[in-house]
Amino acid sequence: AQSVAxxxxxxxxAEGNPLTVKCTYSVSGNPYLFWxxxxxxxxxxxxxxxxxxxxxxxGSYGFEAxxxxxxxxxxxKKPSALVSDSALYFCxxxxxxxxxxxxxxxxxxxxxxxxx
Amino acid sequence: DAMVIQNPRYQxxxxxxxxxxxxxxxxxxxxxxxxxQKSSQAPKxxxxxxxxxxxxxxxxxxxxxxxxxxxSFCFLDIRSPGLGDAAMYLCATSxxxxxxxxxxxxxxxxxxxxx
Numbered sequence: 001a002q003s004v005a006x007x008x009x010x011x012x013x014a015e016g017n018p019l020t021v022k023c024t025y026s027v028s029g030n031p032y033l034f035w036x037x038x039x040x041x042x043x044x045x046x047x048x049x050x051x052x053x054x055x056x057x058x059g060s061y062g063f064e065a066x067x068x069x070x071x072x073x074x075x076x077k078k079p080s081a082l083v084s085d086s087a088l089y090f091c092x093x094x095x096x097x098x099x100x101x102x103x104x105x106x107x108x109x110x111x112x113x114x115x116x
Numbered sequence: 117d118a119m120v121i122q123n124p125r126y127q128x129x130x131x132x133x134x135x136x137x138x139x140x141x142x143x144x145x146x147x148x149x150x151x152x153q154k155s156s157q158a159p160k161x162x163x164x165x166x167x168x169x170x171x172x173x174x175x176x177x178x179x180x181x182x183x184x185x186x187x188s189f190c191f192l193d194i195r196s197p198g199l200g201d202a203a204m205y206l207c208a209t210s211x212x213x214x215x216x217x218x219x220x221x222x223x224x225x226x227x228x229x230x231x
Contacts (some may be wrong), residue, residue: 032217043120043206043222044159051217090158094217103149104220106158 002027004093006107013081013114021076021110023091032094033074034104035065039087050074061085081114088112119143120223122207128229129197137192137226139207146213148190149220150182151206159206165190166212194228202230 003026013019025031032051036044048059055067065076076089091107121140129135139148147166151159163172165184179201181193194201204227208220 034219036222041204041225041227043122043224044208044220046219046221049217049219088156103161103164108158109156111156 002031002093002105004033004091004105004107006089006091006110008110009108010111010113013112015083015114015116016080019078019081019085019112019114021089021091021112023074023076023107024072025074025091025093026072027093031067031072031074033065033067034092034094035059035063035074035076036090036092036106037087038090038109044090047076081112083114083116086112086114120207120209120221122205122223122226124226125224126227126229128231129194130231131199132196135194135197135228137194137205137207137228139190139192139223140188141207141209141221142188143209143211143221144187145209145211145221146187147210148184149208149210150180150190150192151208153204153206153225155203162192197228197230199230202228204228 005024034049035047038044047063048057050057050067058064063078067074088109088111090109092104094104123138149164150162153159162176179195184190204225206225207223210218210220
């Protein structure tokens with residue numbers, strides 16, 4: 001069965017510093033990995049995904065993520081954090097099936113706090 | 117702008133009183149999902165429609181039902197809400213087909229309070 005783990009409940013970063021939000025996964029077959037962000041009382045917003053190809057994926061708002069097959073990781077990164085990046089971040093994995101079987105499984109989320 | 121719309125944004129109901137949440141989309145996506153999200157937890161998939169085909173998650177209580185009368189609209193019916201059903205309910209859509217693994221687009225959610 002597919003699963004993702006986000007080992008940190010909260011990450012604290014100073015504005016202007018680089019940030020990393022960690023995610024590891026467990027799947028049978030090729031993984032399809034996603035990052036979403038959720039601001040308070042809002043729905044989730046898609047940031048980026050890895051399906052195949054380059055291990056470094058660039059997404060919205062200056063975020064990027066690196067797929068590492070040997071470490072089964074898909075960490076989210078940003079070179080310079082903004083206070084407005086403060087939010088709840090979810091990593092998600094989708095199984096190797098299409099259609100109705102390939103549903104997203106979310107990690108428990110990591111709260112990112114960026115201080116001025 | 118193409119989007120996923122949820123109404124109402126906030127819903128208050130009484131214990132045991134049926135309630136319906138609505139979702140509409142202008143993206144013309146063929147798959148629509150309903151998630152339940154409790155405070156600062158991961159969204160939990162309740163069910164989804166792939167076109168007209170309804171797919172229920174194994175652990176979704178019978179108290180939760182859904183209808184999709186057309187491509188654009190999907191409803192979540194809670195037949196007899198309990199206090200434990202208070203949560204944010206998120207609707208999402210995606211375009212799926214052979215070989216694609218597309219991202220889901222989420223609505224802003226409906227926060228349900230059960231008194």
